[in-house]
Structures are given as structure tokens and as C-alpha cells.
Amino acid sequence: MLIPFFFVLREGGLKPSITELLTLLEAMKKGVAGQSVDDFYFLSRACLVKDESKLDRFDRIFAAYFKGVEDSLVDLMDGLPEDWLKKQAELLLSDEERAKIEALGGFEALMKALQERLDEQEERHEGGNKWIGTAGTSPFGAYGYNPEGVRIGQQGSRNRRATKVWDRREYRNLDDSIELGTRNIKVALRRLRKFAREGATDELDLEDTIDKTARNAGLLDIRMVPERHNAVKVLLCLDVGGSMDDHVRVCEELFSAARTEFKHLQYFYFHNFIYESLWKDNRRRHGERTPTLDIAHKYGADYKLIFVGDATMSPYEIVYAGGSVEHWNEEPGAVWIKRLLNTYSKAIWLNPEPKERWDSTPSTKLTREIMEDRMFPLTIAGLDEGIKALR
Amino acid sequence: MADTKFTGTSTYVATDDLMMAVNAAVTLERPILIKGEPGTGKTQLAVEVAESLGKPLFEWHIKSTTKAQQGLYEYDAVARLRDSQLGDDRVHDISNYIVRGKVWEAFQSKEQPVLLIDEVDKADIEFPNDLLQELDRMEFYVYETKQLVKAAHRPIIVITSNNEKELPDAFLRRCFFHYIKFPDKETMSRIVDVHFPDLKKNLLSEALNAFYKVRDVPGLKKKPSTSELLDWIRLLLAEDVPPELLNAKDSRKAIPPLYGALLKNEQDVHLFEQLVFLDRRADSNQP
Numbered sequence: 001m002l003i004p005f006f007f008v009l010r011e012g013g014l015k016p017s018i019t020e021l022l023t024l025l026e027a028m029k030k031g032v033a034g035q036s037v038d039d040f041y042f043l044s045r046a047c048l049v050k051d052e053s054k055l056d057r058f059d060r061i062f063a064a065y066f067k068g069v070e071d072s073l074v075d076l077m078d079g080l081p082e083d084w085l086k087k088q089a090e091l092l093l094s095d096e097e098r099a100k101i102e103a104l105g106g107f108e109a110l111m112k113a114l115q116e117r118l119d120e121q122e123e124r125h126e127g128g129n130k131w132i133g134t135a136g137t138s139p140f141g142a143y144g145y146n147p148e149g150v151r152i153g154q155q156g157s158r159n160r161r162a163t164k165v166w167d168r169r170e171y172r173n174l175d176d177s178i179e180l181g182t183r184n185i186k187v188a189l190r191r192l193r194k195f196a197r198e199g200a201t202d203e204l205d206l207e208d209t210i211d212k213t214a215r216n217a218g219l220l221d222i223r224m225v226p227e228r229h230n231a232v233k234v235l236l237c238l239d240v241g242g243s244m245d246d247h248v249r250v251c252e253e254l255f256s257a258a259r260t261e262f263k264h265l266q267y268f269y270f271h272n273f274i275y276e277s278l279w280k281d282n283r284r285r286h287g288e289r290t291p292t293l294d295i296a297h298k299y300g301a302d303y304k305l306i307f308v309g310d311a312t313m314s315p316y317e318i319v320y321a322g323g324s325v326e327h328w329n330e331e332p333g334a335v336w337i338k339r340l341l342n343t344y345s346k347a348i349w350l351n352p353e354p355k356e357r358w359d360s361t362p363s364t365k366l367t368r369e370i371m372e373d374r375m376f377p378l379t380i381a382g383l384d385e386g387i388k389a390l391r
Numbered sequence: 392m393a394d395t396k397f398t399g400t401s402t403y404v405a406t407d408d409l410m411m412a413v414n415a416a417v418t419l420e421r422p423i424l425i426k427g428e429p430g431t432g433k434t435q436l437a438v439e440v441a442e443s444l445g446k447p448l449f450e451w452h453i454k455s456t457t458k459a460q461q462g463l464y465e466y467d468a469v470a471r472l473r474d475s476q477l478g479d480d481r482v483h484d485i486s487n488y489i490v491r492g493k494v495w496e497a498f499q500s501k502e503q504p505v506l507l508i509d510e511v512d513k514a515d516i517e518f519p520n521d522l523l524q525e526l527d528r529m530e531f532y533v534y535e536t537k538q539l540v541k542a543a544h545r546p547i548i549v550i551t552s553n554n555e556k557e558l559p560d561a562f563l564r565r566c567f568f569h570y571i572k573f574p575d576k577e578t579m580s581r582i583v584d585v586h587f588p589d590l591k592k593n594l595l596s597e598a599l600n601a602f603y604k605v606r607d608v609p610g611l612k613k614k615p616s617t618s619e620l621l622d623w624i625r626l627l628l629a630e631d632v633p634p635e636l637l638n639a640k641d642s643r644k645a646i647p648p649l650y651g652a653l654l655k656n657e658q659d660v661h662l663f664e665q666l667v668f669l670d671r672r673a674d675s676n677q678p
Contacts, residue, residue, distance in 0.1 A: 017564050032415045042411035050563035052426055052570040210468050
């Protein structure tokens, strides 16, 4: 039974390995999990998922897969004579519970109430479980899998839950295509790190000292090396105002993460598209501007260039002289961005708009073409890809 | 079997899934990797596992400069060099200069120990890869003395990570994994309960309300976590703050007292004060 589950997980985009499956089987053999499905869920999660951003996906696959298994069990039950089922059900119920059932008008009424309650529940939980729904037609199934439903009017707990743990999907917000936080961004940006030894030699190189001393017949020969530090240089250009207002938060997060992560970070702002000048302070944007050419000259070609913007505007703003909404630009934005791209071979464009919308916006399509397809969504997954392209 | 099950301790509340992961790791004698928000008790877990199972604990705290080799052993070449210059007799035996690391110590333990490898992500990217064999086979080879060190009892290894670096797949495959999610209110009140058993009920619920309200403030750089909550409650108790103050409906008092314990970042404090200020102004504008 676990081998199909294993392949379903792999199809679902998780990558559990054979060793992990064997670990799970070994753990089950040793009786770590006990009998309950919840235990099995916890155990298989600990064995097969090693990344918290994949937990939600695991939950979904687990729910879908084991729903099927339970459904087929319910189908089996359907074939059994109803009287027998009632007997069994009565056997399972305590006296107290039976009294409650009587009070509710007997078994039939209870089932009706149960059905109603389940319908209600289905509405409350979006895409509720099919097996809860089918439980109404199969009383035994209901007992087996939804004690909550049977415990109508009863306060005591049988230590079971109607909503399964995995159906609660508590790890939802950890999926890496959804949420961005400064912490996550920092982790993603960190992949751009490139350690290098540069500058003053102020660290003792123990290995080399020993080696040289040994060659020197035991006379000390001290060797020094420069300290290792992150040598990556980043030039960040951020779109501000207008349609970017919706994305202020995510951009702020990216910005603050980048600020702490890179020693050599230069940032500039632009509005909608790159023209002949950019600025560093939005309050004084009309007064203090830096010519784009100066930037390209001042910061060497070893800088990595990152644009952040939604690239949503009128296509005229990109391809025509004078197309800018704010001022008269002598040369079109496309020319300016190409100049920058000529200087900086490592460049990407991060777009906070969802990827699905890119193709329906002509200016986004155009920008993407200019960037030679190096446009990535501003999500953790997108950032990861982008960083890869920058390396 | 029953005595080797970890079920939390009098000072540590473990959720069902955490217990399952720990017990699986204990039973199969494989490492367990713990991740989670800072302050959710990752490091504490190893201490509590050791205590509740009555096993000795070895702690190996990782820094950005830590090398995998340091956990096994180090060859103190400088000391040997010095001794050779001074003509010390010890210099002829290389084993005098082998300094044992935490992993070696744990391997030598007379009974099964708990080994904590704390904040594994702080180290160099290659660090976990360098430990694969050691964690798998629980043995390593000392080249200088040509000696094979083998674990007398496979230690229970608890590894914590703050997710600053991705861990290599090969390393992950060998571990059980658990992500400590931020506790919900119910679990949180149990946690506070084991730390402050005599806490007045209403103070607890008011403190928790205020705490989750602060956590919900959008845009905080560092959300307060369990350990901050516990510190804060300790302060509230020390200052003898009445519960009513925590839930002051009057928004002029809406800043929870001693909130410095909850917010550790000056920008966060600033943001928080600004929000409260805006709140007040909105209130005072209403007749």
C-alpha cells in the first residue's frame, strides 16, 4: 500500500527517496506509529518531507490519497446488510450514547440529523471531504471515520477529530510560491554569496604556516591571508509609485533583506521604466538625480543588476522618445535599459505581478523580451530562479 | 519500550507530531532535524529529550567558522610545533596533540547519549556533507593515529536549523524532519502553564490576547515568539502588572506594558508606537 503512495508523492512534486521510504517502513515495523491514521500521518511526514515549504503539498497529497482509500472502504461497507451494521454500531456505542440516540428519536432520526450536520459541515469547509459526505449513506462509515458527527449533542471527547490534521493544512503559508518575508528573502539572496579573499592580509594561514615551517626545517615562517568575505556586488533598481503601490510591502521586504545581506549594494529608484537618470531619494527625486550613464560608468561590470518593477505601463513608455509619463525623454527607455544591459551581463528583472498576467500585458511582454527572458516573479521560488540566473 | 518514549517534560510541552518525530528518531537511532521560527524551543528540545530519557547530553554549537572536523577531533599542530622548538618529549607521540571534539566525546559515552548539533545552518555550506558518513555509520577514522573511532552506543542526534542555508539532500535523507510551527493559543497556554503554574488565570488569558495582537501587527520584522512571551510574562509578574491593564479598552493605554520584551527591533517598536498613535488619533476624532 505504501509503494503507490510513494509514487503519488513523487508525482505530486515531492521527492522522497527510496531510503526515506525504507526508513518509514522500518519505523512502522518497529511500531513507532501505533494504529491510528494520525500517527501514521505524523510519522510519514517526519520521514518523507524535509522542507517546511513542502509540508502543505504533502498534506494535500496525503488527504487526496487517503481519501481515496477510505472511500473504497466505505464502498465495501455499502454492500453489507444494514441490520448487521446497526447491530455493530450499537455494540460500539456506550449506554449513555444509546440513550442519547433514543432521545433524538432513534437511529433513523439520528442518521438524518447526522446527514444534516454533515451537509452543513461541507459548506463550512471549502471543498470538504467526500467521505464525510458519503458517510450519510453509509452509517458504519460514519462511525468509523467521523465520530464527531455521531457525537451529536455529546460534550465528551473520544479524542478524535472530524477534520483530519492534514485537512487543516496548517502549513499553507509556508509554500514557497506564496509567501515572502524578509527572513525568506534573505535566505534566498544568500545564495548569491560569493566568498573571496581580498584586501589586507590580517589572518594567520595555519595550514600554509605549518607547511612553510616544515619546509624551513622547523624555523617558524608565518603566512598571512586576507579575511574571507562576501564579495558580491549588487545594483538594485526599484520601480516606485503608480501601479507599484500595490506591491510596496513586498518591495520593502526585498529591499531591507538585500540591504542587510550585501555589503556592496547600490540602489536607485525609477518610475515605470529606465530613462536617462535615476534617483536615490524619493522625496528629492526632482532635484537630485543621477545620470544613468554615470551609474554604468561608476559601478563596474562585476555588479549584478536587479530591476524590480511590475513593467505595467503603456508600451509607448518603452519604445518611443518622449514616451515617459513624467518628462520629455530624448531617447526611448528601451535604449537606456539596453545600455545598462550591455554593461552588466548579469541582470534580472523581478516582477511582483503574478506570472499568469505577464503575457496579457504588452509592456510586460516587451520588457521580458528586452531582458532576454530573464524576468522572474517576486516570490521565493522566483527569486531562487533569478539568483541562479545571476550566478 | 515504554520508558524510552519521549512525551514532553514538566517544563516542555511537546505536540503529538513532535513526539512522533522524536520517538521515531529514538527508535531507529537516526538523527532528527528540527526547524522552526526562532524562539520556539528547538535547542531546548534536545535538553528536554536528554532529561526525560535520563541520558547524558553533549552540545555542539555551530558557528560560521566551525568545520565538521572540529566535531570529530583536531590536530593541534601549533602546540606540537611549540613543543618541538622547546624540545619537549611529548612531541614524539602524535596522539598527545589530538584534541577530541564533541562527536568523539558522544561516541565514547558509556550509555546512549543525546548529541545536540545546534544551528547547523550557521556553518559553511559543505559542513553537513562532511558529516554524512559519521552520522550514518556513527564512526570515523583518525588519520594521524590510524585509529577507528566507533560509537559505543549510537547517540540520539538532534540537529537544529534556522534555515539560513539550504541543507544538502543527501544530508536530509538521513534525518527525520520536524518543523515546529508557532503554537496556537491552546498550546501556548499549556506552555505558559508549565513555566508559571501559579499564574492568575485572567492574567494569562489577557497576556495571551495582547501577545497575539502584537504578533498580528502587519509589517513586523521579527514577530515575538514563545521565548519572548515567557520573558514578558516573567516581567509582568515581577512588576505585578494587574491583568486589567493589559486589556485596557481605553486606547490611551493600548500599548501593552513592558512591550520592550516582545519587540526586539527598534523599527518594530517604532512601527508599533506609530500604529497605536494613529489608533488614538482616530479615536479622539470621534465625538
